[in-house]
Amino acid sequence: MRKLGARGPTVSSLGLGCMGMSDSYGVPDDRESLATIERALKLGINFFDTADAYGPFVNEALLGRAIKKRRDKVVLATKAGFLTDDRGMVLGIDGSPGHIKDACDASLRRLGVDAIDLFYLHRVDPRIPIEVTMGAMAELVDQGKVRHLGLSEVSPETLRKAHDVYPITAVQSEYSIWSREPEDGILETCEELGVGFVAYSPLGCGFLTGKIRSVVGYPQYDVRRSYPRFQQGTIERNLLLLDHLELVAKAKGCTLAQLSLAWVLAKGSGIVPIVGTKKRKYLDEDVRAVDVRLSPSDLKDIEEAFPKASVAGERYPPEGMAAVDR
Secondary structure (H helix, E strand, O other): EEEEOOOOEEEOOEEEEEEEHHHOOOOOHHHHHHHHHHHHHHHOEEEEEOOOOOOOHHHHHHHHHOOOOOHEEEEEEEEOOOOOOOOOEEEEEOOOHHHHHHHHHHHHHOOOOOOOOEEEEHHHHHOHHHHHHHHHHHHHHHOEEEEEEEEOOOOOHHHHHHHHOOOOEEEHHHEEEEHHHHHHHHHHHHHHHHEEEEEOOHHHHHHHHHOOOOOOOOOOOOHHHOOOOOOOOHHHHHHHHHHHHHHHHHHOOEEEEEEEHHHHHHHOOOOEEEEOOOHHHHHHHEEEHHHHOOHHHHHHHHHHHHOOHHOOOOOOOOHOOOOOOO
């Protein structure tokens, strides 16, 4: 278990990210997804992450069904801020008070709960001062609809401004051995302010499991087909790094996925990775990462095998990159 920030809840050291159960990665299988959530609860995971944009909307409903009889055992996180159409296409970002409040009410209905434990602003709206958005989110806390507030993919400056309006419990951003941008300021700022850090995509959208050698032939709607790091000409360079990392994993007697998760866990006691698996067999593998102990020498070997500056390609296409680190 880990404390999520100075004022936040105590959560399992690994959380379960539920996006892929309804969005972005292959055909949804609600039966297996519900079984995976059930398995996570039995394994001791109590921290579950969703958003209104996932599906859109259906992922919150799915998670709500799964936790209906276990609400008191779950720390529930969701997000608002994206505008989407019924097909799941992102139309824009809206951080206006009216949208945030309406989105919260809709999330409460879909999740079937009285309060959201951790409510994130999914992305910063450049048209709305962060102080205005945070003021609206703070009102949701005052009304008892939300217990803690979070931000996703923000810059240190934005975090400070938001934290001055209302104490932020957690920042969620992508963080893994191949996405190390949080080390350029936001992790340090979180530690200084007593804010927890939730690492999404700690397995690099599946790349760090070693199971993806190409996205050629993946369904057209698989989001990785549009990510620069998975394109021909870049994925080959990243696979060379992964081959080096696999040697370290073999020496430690664990899988690539377990080593990659253990690395994130070792980067700070206030960091909580959320694994995005939607299958029980992968969840069973992932949770054993908590038993992998990494020495300073191990960390050096990992970072030398997969150096930050050697990763080829951006995380997202240009429109996605424009919405991060705001």
